[in-house]
Amino acid sequence: MTLVLDNLTIMKPQSCLARLTATIAAGEVLTIMGPSGCGKSTILSAIIGALPGAFTQQGKIWLGGHDITALPTRARGVGIMFQDDILFPHLSVGGNLGFALPRGITDRRGRIETALSDAGLHGMADRDPATLSGGQRARVALMRTLLAEPAALLLDEPFSRLDADRRTRTRDFVFQRARDRKLPVVLVTHDREDALAAGGPVVTVQGAPVSL
Numbered sequence: 001m002t003l004v005l006d007n008l009t010i011m012k013p014q015s016c017l018a019r020l021t022a023t024i025a026a027g028e029v030l031t032i033m034g035p036s037g038c039g040k041s042t043i044l045s046a047i048i049g050a051l052p053g054a055f056t057q058q059g060k061i062w063l064g065g066h067d068i069t070a071l072p073t074r075a076r077g078v079g080i081m082f083q084d085d086i087l088f089p090h091l092s093v094g095g096n097l098g099f100a101l102p103r104g105i106t107d108r109r110g111r112i113e114t115a116l117s118d119a120g121l122h123g124m125a126d127r128d129p130a131t132l133s134g135g136q137r138a139r140v141a142l143m144r145t146l147l148a149e150p151a152a153l154l155l156d157e158p159f160s161r162l163d164a165d166r167r168t169r170t171r172d173f174v175f176q177r178a179r180d181r182k183l184p185v186v187l188v189t190h191d192r193e194d195a196l197a198a199g200g201p202v203v204t205v206q207g208a209p210v211s212l
């Protein structure tokens with residue numbers, strides 16, 4: 001599927017925070033960079049349909065040829081992964097993954113085991129998330145996002161807490177899964193290496209307030 005951001009404009013009262021037009025093909029990663037506070041995370045909030053009340057938006061968001069601009073979050077088919085992706089601490093690793101599975105799916109345990117193996121976490125379903133490394137937690141968080149079967153993937157600095165080695169491996173893992181599933185991806189990062197590894201177009205959001 002292709003994700004299209006058509007003049008997506010985020011506004012604060014009396015001013016424009018950020019404006020973006022982009023077409024992200026299936027399996028492609030669009031990287032958004034820009035100074036702190038310029039509105040990168042807020043753009044992602046708009047794409048998932050969770051724009052904070054302090055902002056308004058204009059423009060359109062299309063996914064797979066459908067206008068999703070006015071749809072509620074759960075109907076958009078957009079998955080998101082954050083820097084501080086919190087796994088539910090009161091659930092096991094498997095419980096965290098099961099939480100994301102759509103209702104009506106049978107063989108839930110099998111799906112969870114397959115996802116864990118795919119992420120190199122075979123046999124860890126019953127582990128407490130607190131006992132995992134940062135890289136392992138990041139991969140569980142990604143599998144949780146993917147198990148919900150999104151049609152597009154948004155990544156908000158998901159690698160920034162990982163050390164260099166884990167960062168590279170986790171990043172490659174995430175991009176490979178996105179390519180396998182032909183998901184359009186929007187990555188927000190401060191890291192030029194992330195942008196290079198993403199291998200797609202890079203846009204810089206300036207965030208300088210512009211009078212409308």
Ligand SMILES: Nc1ncnc2c1ncn2[C@@H]1O[C@H](COP(=O)(O)OP(=O)(O)OP(=O)(O)O)[C@@H](O)[C@H]1O
Nearest residue numbers: 017034035036037038039040041042043052053054
């Ligand atoms: N819920 C909110 N209510 C009011 N203002 C907000 C809210 N969320 C963010 N902002 C403000 O909107 C601006 C953009 O924030 P945003 O988090 O999108 O920036 P960012 O580019 O992702 O920054 P960083 O790189 O530091 O994560 C900032 O000035 C921020 O303080």
